Amino acid sequence: MTRFFKGWLHRYFFDEEAVILSVLLIVGFVVVLTMGTMLAPVFAAMVLAFLLQGLVNQLKQRRLSHNLSVSLVFMLFITSFLVILLIVLPLIGDQVSRLFGELPRMIGDAHHALSVLPDEYPGFISDTQVTVWIDTLNNQITNVGQWFVSFSLSSIPGFVGVLIYLVLVPILVFFFLKDSGVLAAWAGGLLPRQRPMMNQVYEEMSDQIANYVRGKAIEILIVGGVTYLAFAILGVRYAALLGLLVGLSVVVPYIGAAVVTIPVALIGFFQWGWGNEFIVLMVVYGIIQALDGNVLVPLLFSEAVNLHPIAIIVAVLVFGGLWGFWGVFFAIPLATLLKALMTAWPKPEEEESTSS
Structure with missing residues (x-):
């Protein structure tokens, strides 16, 4: 068994670069699993900067300076961020509240629609089936209501975390865009020259x-x-x-x-x-x-x-x-x-x- 394992390692990890890449992948996977929650603002900022980098490159191709390109793209990002924060999210939150307020009427309409099915389709649907469906519907609605209440209560301490995201993520996005070349050179310096x-x-x-x-x-x-x-x-x-x-x-x-x-x-x-x-x-x-x-x-x-x-x-x-x-x-x-x-x-x- 040991001989087989050594042979397998030699076959697929004979190259030094393969070993280094394997270590990097394992370390990255462990970091995400163990510290993913703490580093979530950094990951979110990296994703947003990754999305915006294409706009920066297009502006630089039009002979704009790097700093000016980054500033224009970042201003566009902040404007979009404020529109979502001040207009879109309040609109969606209002509709979610109205939807939960209208749930009792919807549940009553669903009960009525289900209760008449045995009369309309007596050969296919029985009263027992309708009773099971109504009980299942009530249980699901109860679970959703309990989740909504618990989510509302648990979100109170999480408001501080939201504020951290609102402040940290835009700052990190700006520096990821501004110093992308420096960060890429630093990361490349940690890797082997021949890769x-x-x-x-x-x-x-x-x-x-x-x-x-x-x-x-x-x-x-x-x-x-x-x-x-x-x-x-x-x-x-x-x-x-x-x-x-x-x-x-x-x-x-x-x-x-x-x-x-x-x-x-x-x-x-x-x-x-x-x-x-x-x-x-x-x-x-x-x-x-x-x-x-x-x-x-x-x-x-x-x-x-x-x-x-x-x-x-x-x-x-x-x-x-x-x-x-x-x-x-x-x-x-x-x-x-x-x-x-x-x-x-x-x-x-x-x-x-x-x-x-």
Whole structure:
């Protein structure tokens, strides 16, 4: 057994660079797992700076100085940040409060709709089934209400943490943008001078991850904004809340669109019933999803991520379970990174060919 293990190590870790990269990956994974909560503002600022770096590069290509480019992009970021903080979040918070205030009426309508099903479909639905459904509905509503109350109480001490985010994240974003070259040179100085495998992985992943993250952020804004405008024109209640949910649903491939269809259909049903307005709502929602999948996604992600759907779903489940929302958001880039590492990793055949 020891001989087999030594042989396996020699086959896949004969290269010094592979050993160093393995150590770096393990250290990074341990740091995120053990200190992820403490370093969350730093990670959030790094993601935002990563998104904004493309705008800085475009301004520099137009012969603007680095400091001026960073200042203009940072001013745009602060303006967007204030719009979200002072306009979007209060609007969504107001709609969430009104939704919980209207829940008793919705529950009563649901009970009435379920109670008449045995009379309308006596051969398919029984009174016992309806009773089970109503009990399940009541239990789920009770659990949601208890979670909302506990979340409201627990969020009081977390208000200090929110203030820390509001102050620290913009400051960190500014310095990440301003000193990106210095930080990159410092990080490169810690690595071996001869690092062909690391350079190959970096060249393969840098543009692809940057395009994916920026494209996904743009997709969230476009899909969420279009959904809000369409639902507001149709007169759908809680249009801002539904627009936020539909926008965030694009983060989870294959699953998000199917899951968010449920609240859209439920709110439409409780507002109009099985009327023409409900049909129009679902048709408009289906058109938005179709345009997103067939027009917007190919336009934003011209370089398709060459991953099997099973690999994407597994990556979403694994990284989402480890790091929550950010794990889901970066599931595809992380899976692509793992694939790039497997492709660039030194092979035993390469060792034999170089020795011969």
